[in-house]
Amino acid sequence: MQPQPEQYTFDFHKETAEIFAESHDELKIKLGEFAGPLDLLLYLIRQEQANIFDIPIAKITDEYLTYIRMMKRLDIAVAAEFLVMAAQLIEIKSRMLLPHDPAAVEDEDIDDPRKELVDRLLEYEKFKAAAEMLYEKTTIEQAVFARGKIESDDNNAEISATVFDLLSVFEKILSRHKEEVKMEIHREEISLADMIRNLKKRILEVGELSVIDFFAELHSRRELVTAFVAVLEIVRTEGVKLVQRKTFGDIILKKVQEQSG
Amino acid sequence: MAETAEAKEHRDIAELSRAVEALIFVADEPISTKTLAEVLEEDREMIASVVEELASSYEERNGGLQVREIAGGWQISTRTECHEDVRKFLKTRPSAKLSLASLETLAVIAYKQPVTVPEILEIRGVQSASAIKTLLEKRLIITKGHKETVGRPMQYGTSKEFLIHFGLKDLSDLPSIEDFEDLISS
Numbered sequence: 001m002q003p004q005p006e007q008y009t010f011d012f013h014k015e016t017a018e019i020f021a022e023s024h025d026e027l028k029i030k031l032g033e034f035a036g037p038l039d040l041l042l043y044l045i046r047q048e049q050a051n052i053f054d055i056p057i058a059k060i061t062d063e064y065l066t067y068i069r070m071m072k073r074l075d076i077a078v079a080a081e082f083l084v085m086a087a088q089l090i091e092i093k094s095r096m097l098l099p100h101d102p103a104a105v106e107d108e109d110i111d112d113p114r115k116e117l118v119d120r121l122l123e124y125e126k127f128k129a130a131a132e133m134l135y136e137k138t139t140i141e142q143a144v145f146a147r148g149k150i151e152s153d154d155n156n157a158e159i160s161a162t163v164f165d166l167l168s169v170f171e172k173i174l175s176r177h178k179e180e181v182k183m184e185i186h187r188e189e190i191s192l193a194d195m196i197r198n199l200k201k202r203i204l205e206v207g208e209l210s211v212i213d214f215f216a217e218l219h220s221r222r223e224l225v226t227a228f229v230a231v232l233e234i235v236r237t238e239g240v241k242l243v244q245r246k247t248f249g250d251i252i253l254k255k256v257q258e259q260s261g
Numbered sequence: 262m263a264e265t266a267e268a269k270e271h272r273d274i275a276e277l278s279r280a281v282e283a284l285i286f287v288a289d290e291p292i293s294t295k296t297l298a299e300v301l302e303e304d305r306e307m308i309a310s311v312v313e314e315l316a317s318s319y320e321e322r323n324g325g326l327q328v329r330e331i332a333g334g335w336q337i338s339t340r341t342e343c344h345e346d347v348r349k350f351l352k353t354r355p356s357a358k359l360s361l362a363s364l365e366t367l368a369v370i371a372y373k374q375p376v377t378v379p380e381i382l383e384i385r386g387v388q389s390a391s392a393i394k395t396l397l398e399k400r401l402i403i404t405k406g407h408k409e410t411v412g413r414p415m416q417y418g419t420s421k422e423f424l425i426h427f428g429l430k431d432l433s434d435l436p437s438i439e440d441f442e443d444l445i446s447s
Contacts, residue, residue: 035361036387081387120386122442127384129441130368135358137427142355143344144428146336147286164397164404 037085038124040067045121052121055114057096061089092117163232165244166211169251170228173215177224190223195230199253203240208254211242277303277311282328282337285312291334291425332424333431359395366392367401371423372438375405375416393417401426 034040095113239256298305316328366389396402407413
């Protein structure tokens with residue numbers, strides 16, 4: 001009989017995790033990237049067709065360690081969490097080897113050193129299934145299209161920019177400044193209060209101001225940081241809001257219109 | 262109440278239905294029953310029943326479009342059956358899917374929100390920092406303030422984009438996490 005190469009894939013995400021067991025007598029190659037140690041453990045338990053409530057710890061621990069060694073041999077960085085789990089497995093295994101205290105209560109469940117691990121595995125498995133559900137939902141959603149953009153969308157739609165958007169703009173500017181080699185001889189001190197005052201004045205004059213433009217005028221990192229805080233502060237305290245006309249567009253500081261009534 | 266009723270002649274159902282359909286079509290984001298009611302100056306319950314009726318009429322017609330409830334609002338969209346032709350026309354390909362780690366992290370956040378990074382670590386057994394970064398960039402999750410505990414860790418929750426991305430009416434539209442338990446044991 002032709003030995004069928006056994007292949008394991010996360011059925012909902014082919015790109016990442018795969019394990020190959022080339023022949024049936026020996027696990028020759030085991031490779032793959034698992035979402036984490038719990039994921040790997042679940043796979044090994046499944047493969048052994050073991051009962052999750054009665055995990056053959058010695059065997060699973062051996063296989064787990066084989067996998068980790070294989071990864072190391074192939075020079076794949078093993079995340080620290082995998083090693084922590086290895087240590088836990090070994091600990092459980094050794095605790096299982098200890099003779100039972102004959103005087104102890106009969107209820108073995110409480111004593112079972114595997115219990116905590118089983119609970120974690122069961123909890124994890126639920127979320128793994130939930131992730132799979134989400135995957136299926138996106139697949140369906142990708143087959144659904146809303147109407148195309150019409151002219152008024154880009155003109156009227158105001159997407160409120162989040163602090164996160166603001167931060168990424170700030171990072172962009174900051175990294176641009178990193179490349180400039182500058183000799184700073186004396187420190188220009190501009191206080192936060194001054195910065196806020198300037199910014200407020202400008203917004204009131206012009207009505208609106210692009211955050212990118214505002215940051216671009218500044219030179220030192222110190223000034224940039226002050227400006228960034230000033231932007232956050234002015235949005236919080238003054239009649240100014242952050243507006244993004246389209247996704248990934250410029251973030252604009254805008255004066256809030258006087259509310260009528 | 263009586264005043265508005267007098268000031269504005271009540272439109273009949275057919276007229277309302279027309280207006281509702283037009284508004285849903287023209288809105289570039291799912292439009293809520295509340296907004297519809299405000300614009301049309303009608304009772305919310307009234308509008309709700311008109312929208313339901315409209316949605317089922319689309320259903321009956323079984324055409325290329327559907328009126329569906331998503332992210333707390335209503336939207337007109339194509340039916341899944343047409344995706345190949347639509348895609349061919351738009352010349353788009355399905356966008357890159359989220360990684361396994363990101364999906365798992367998102368699942369934990371969706372069900373446990375508001376949730377902190379250490380809490381996610383506890384369940385997944387592995388660091389999720391880069392997954393969280395990806396999810397924030399894709400606007401699928403948002404920060405939900407600090408947890409008032411040692412170190413004041415940041416808490417995360419899902420966003421409106423999350424609902425849209427996964428075609429959910431609201432969070433209760435997600436199957437309960439206990440359902441997965443049954444699924445696994447079966």
